[in-house]
Amino acid sequence: EAGVTQSPTHLIKTRGQQATLRCSPISGHTSVYWYQQALGLGLQFLLWYDEGEERNRGNFPPRFSGRQFPNYSSELNVNALELEDSALYLCASSTGPGLTNEAFFGQGTRLTVV
Amino acid sequence: AQSVTQPDIHITVSEGASLELRCNYSYGATPYLFWYVQSPGQGLQLLLKYFSGDTLVQGIKGFEAEFKRSQSSFNLRKPSVHWSDAAEYFCAVGAGGGSYIPTFGRGTSLIVHP
Numbered sequence: 059e060a061g062v063t064q065s066p067t068h069l070i071k072t073r074g075q076q077a078t079l080r081c082s083p084i085s086g087h088t089s090v091y092w093y094q095q096a097l098g099l100g101l102q103f104l105l106w107y108d109e110g111e112e113r114n115r116g117n118f119p120p121r122f123s124g125r126q127f128p129n130y131s132s133e134l135n136v137n138a139l140e141l142e143d144s145a146l147y148l149c150a151s152s153t154g155p156g157l158t159n160e161a162f163f164g165q166g167t168r169l170t171v172v
Numbered sequence: 173a174q175s176v177t178q179p180d181i182h183i184t185v186s187e188g189a190s191l192e193l194r195c196n197y198s199y200g201a202t203p204y205l206f207w208y209v210q211s212p213g214q215g216l217q218l219l220l221k222y223f224s225g226d227t228l229v230q231g232i233k234g235f236e237a238e239f240k241r242s243q244s245s246f247n248l249r250k251p252s253v254h255w256s257d258a259a260e261y262f263c264a265v266g267a268g269g270g271s272y273i274p275t276f277g278r279g280t281s282l283i284v285h286p
Contacts, residue, residue, distance in 0.1 A: 062215070091273070098278065100262065100276045100277055100278035100279050101216075101262065101264075101276040102276075103273050103275070106273060116273075148215055148216065150215075150216075157204040157223075157266040157274060158204075158223060160218055160221075161218075162218075163208075163215035163216040163217070164215050165213070165214055165215045
């Protein structure tokens, strides 16, 4: 069974540009979470989607947005990129809401803003 | 609000030695607690979790953790470390209901000397 897949693996953008990151959850998983892992800061929660709807949002500016498609895959968009957006972006999926449902993580997309 | 503190940024141990990684949490009720491991270039993998019941939890790869309510701690232990255990370790705490979003600590980097 395929795990959570993220694309691209690496992404280099210029300040002010837009970045689009993609996530395919494990088959049968309806919840998708996005986290930002900046150096030395641990994982910061960005967004949570379940059944196509945004369920919760972390403390990030509106230029961080996303969506979940009918097949439960998800996209994270970052507009007006800033240098401090450089980080590893991790996607996780689970079978649904609730912490008893284990979240499985992808390998991440390394975004570098120059 | 829930929070997690991992007081050690780096821990260095010799192969074969015992290991304890510290985690302290802040949360009013009984928390949901997790330990994840992140190997270089990889996503996060769940090592173990505590929801209720026995306060000593066994996980994968020979790891265990003990929930101590009086100390608000959930320390990770392993009796004998292997070189392949070198990785970043994250403790996380979640609320039982509501947001379903676990809060992660900043991580502890484990270095294993031969």
